[in-house]
Amino acid sequence: MEKNKNTNGVVSGIIANLVMVQVDGPVSQNEICYINLAGVDLMAEVIKVLGDVAYVQVFESTRGLKVGDTVAFAGHMLEVTLGPGILSKNYDGLQHDLDKMEGTFLRRGEYTEAIDTSKKWDYKPLAKVGEKVIAGSWLGEVKENWINHKIMVPFKLTDSYKVKWLAEEGNYAASEVMAVLEDEDGKEVPVTMVQKFPVKIAIKAYKEKPRPFRLMETGIRIIDTLNPIVEGGTGFIPGPFGSGKTVLQHALSKQADADLIIVAACGERANEVVEIFYEFPHLDDPRTGRKLMERTTIIANTSNMPVAAREASVYTAMTIGEYYRSMGLKVLLLADSTSRWAQALREMSNRMEELPGPDAFPMDLPAIISNFYARAGYVKLNNGATGSITFIGTVSPAGGNLKEPVTESTKKVARCFYALSQQRADSKRYPAVDPIDSYSKYLEYDEVREYLSSHVSEEWIDKVEETRNLLLKGKEANEQINILGDDGVPVDYHLRYWRSEVIDFVILQQDAFDKTDSSTPMERQQYMLNLVLGVCNTPLEFDSFEEVNPFFKRVINTLKQMNYSDYMSDQFSQFENELSTILTERKSA
Amino acid sequence: METTAFKKIYTKITQITKATCTLQASGIGYDEMAEVNGRLAQVVKINGNNVTLQIFSGTEGIPTNAEVTFLGRPPVLKVSEDLAGRFFNAYGQPIDGGPEVEGEEREIGGPSVNPVRRLQPSELIPTGIAGIDLNNTLVTGQKIPFFADPDQPFNQVMAMVALRAKADKIILGGMGLTNDDYLYYKNVFDNAGALDRIISFVNTTENPPVERLLVPDMALTAAEYFAYDKKETVLVLLTDMTLYADALSIVSNRMDQIPSKDSMPGSLYSDLAKIYEKAVQFPEGGSITIIAVTTLSSGDITHAIPDNTGYITEGQLFLRRDTDIGKVIIDPFRSLSRLKQLVIGKQTRADHPQVMNAAVRLYADAANAKTKLENGFDLTAYDERTMRFAREYSKELLAIDVNIDTTQMLDTAWGLFGRHFSKAEVGIKQEFVDLYWTEKE
């Protein structure tokens, strides 16, 4: 967006947070402006221009705003500030630091700095004077918590440059000039540790985006074992309210094997963010031994915060993710819930009296969702290093019905589908991921299959498929039993059903609030799956169907006790022995 | 408090719809209040000099030369200790014959709490009702509605919960409350000697429906005063939020907005969230807990109103008549308290989470057995045991007339387990089984 002179305007109309502004010069789509309301500047974004009237969505309440109030246009789009000091911050949807705001209540127009530019960092140069560089090239690095935070050529610089001067190793403030670059015409460009970038534009400072292949461990069995997500993958979690979307996302944010986690709390409950504020500073990250909060950044635009900033919040989160990905890090981005963002678009589109699409959502909703998911991914940087953004969003379908625009649009682009089922949640079978409907497309990727064969075990994929088969067979057997009655089917049907119940109770169900059960490392998942498949493949003999249920209840109970025990502890082995004793009772000769 | 010496009077209305009127005026603030021939109204749209006002009590009989004055401020409530024990209408005017309340003028629908300034809710609210305390434990700072068909006794249950909750203040926001129910609340609180702790903002069925839209904000402005300024524990009762949402749809419909699902406005989620998110635990000690009622039409929770509510609130308490025992119970399947895990097993006995889940699972088995029976199949011995368990569980724990403490609830549940099941069928962590298992007597 190139404009020389900053345009001004005056308010000419107001409908809730949609404001019409009479402008005196050029404005751009998505340009930011500030509306002066009795001395307070309210941030807003241009969303439509008609002649000399700009329609802006205000990121604040417009209460008290009057026709004639003045507006100053900023000459740039909504931008985030990128630099060391983002980790562990709690931001609002527009990247204002919530901790720096005064008072208990949010005040309109209180815009705090995203990064403390006076803070000093231990800096080490990585580039050499004379080196050719382009946007995203690493010039140096500082230690941010435990991450090697790269100081890069700003992404806005589109030409190629030569490094003319580099600061020596030392302690510098983020605002100091760390390098001077020279473009082809000999023009000098100073570079500090901090840069800005518009959120609606993807950061493309990488060489290529190959297909992702490396498993991202989450410790959640129904994901890792049955529907694995990969580094740089995409997934979504649709489900009616109360089915466990947020609990599942919180579990991911605690346990997933990522370098950093960005949580976009988008239009959901404030207390759920508070839970992170309270718990994460005390929880350990098993990989680094540091506190979880050190790798976590929160973008909070909860449901009572300005609606227009909801949309911005997910883009803010994604842009911060792209920034860290460019440093060669693996980022996990979680958004709860993407439906709220779609609803914010709907509210605005209705206010602008646009022609509505299905369920009154804007017509271009599928394109917006697809463009957003496309920003995730595994990338090869120009210097050969790799980085990734894994993105998992929740979807809150109206009435729990998956035939609605947000779910359908997301299903077209996200590769993992973790469908939460009301029925499973009602019977407390958590996580309520439906084992039959859910899928991971990554299991079809040759790259992923190869990775699993060599990193988990050669037979792993076969075992996973066998497990899925057993689950399906169990479901079918159960349907038959329900139609024909317990004694209307052969005993074998009961066996089939109960084998799938063993898988359900021991592998699929996992207590997110139990210290031991909540997170299962891959090695243990493999051990338990082998054990469970062993049970399923043991030929058993029963005289009547009535004996099947009590027998399997004992099997399940013993296996569940193993899940609650420390891996390979005496208690664990004791239950395992108990299991084989139970099995021998019924083993056919 | 008004300092404006002279108020301009406008007398030329250019457009009148069922809910709004439009006139030419300048220097008017968005959301500002006005009076149109003495009826209260609020600015909902400004387009150049054209200002559109929503008239709360409707536009019936409004002439084009009606006198319009602007009040120069959004809707406000005067807050002070004197609010306690008083009854008001939706505009915050006394309806109990008492004097106007003097105090500081506060805008209603004010700003939200900065999320980093919230404390994580952690105080259990005991109600004695096992369907709540055992399965769906409430916590201060929580927001939770009863989902109930209109014929369920939700007002009684809510009043009971309110009185047992030991709040410093109970604020009743009544929307479309029948006069009988209004008097019921008044009576119950009076009999309990609690009237001095009660503040009511009431819109009854006799008042215009659109006025209801002010009730939650009035109630919550009073709540913030007591919880934040006075650091008190405040319980806000909002009944019936379905009628509140209906009023929203009336307005949006009259203003020709494009409806989304179930002819509700597209902003329903945000509108409801702004209310419910006022529930908070302040670090300084005060708290606002919101217990609401959302009436359903024949149990349909997929309707836009309960559906959006469920996505916002921290659970829901589902009332249902259990025909097997002839009592109203808190349905363990559809009910949920999302904050329970903050307190159960911590402020209650450690076996609480496991006992709760095991009981509900067995109750689900009973529901399956019942379906089997209804479909004409034979039941297994296990099926029959689950059904016997379910009846006793329903009567001794789920029914709303149960009033015992949580430890008794847990002991009752263990008693039921031992009476009907084997240890393996119950499937609880061994350490708790060792401690609490009671064999069949």
Ligand SMILES: Nc1ncnc2c1ncn2[C@@H]1O[C@H](COP(=O)(O)OP(=O)(O)O)[C@@H](O)[C@H]1O
């Ligand atoms: N994995 C789990 N283990 C135990 N309880 C769970 C689990 N997932 C969800 N729950 C229960 O369900 C409730 C609702 O979950 P939540 O994630 O908030 O639902 P949603 O975000 O889909 O509305 C939680 O408060 C918790 O009681």
Ligand SMILES: [Mg+2]
């Ligand atoms: Mg949620």
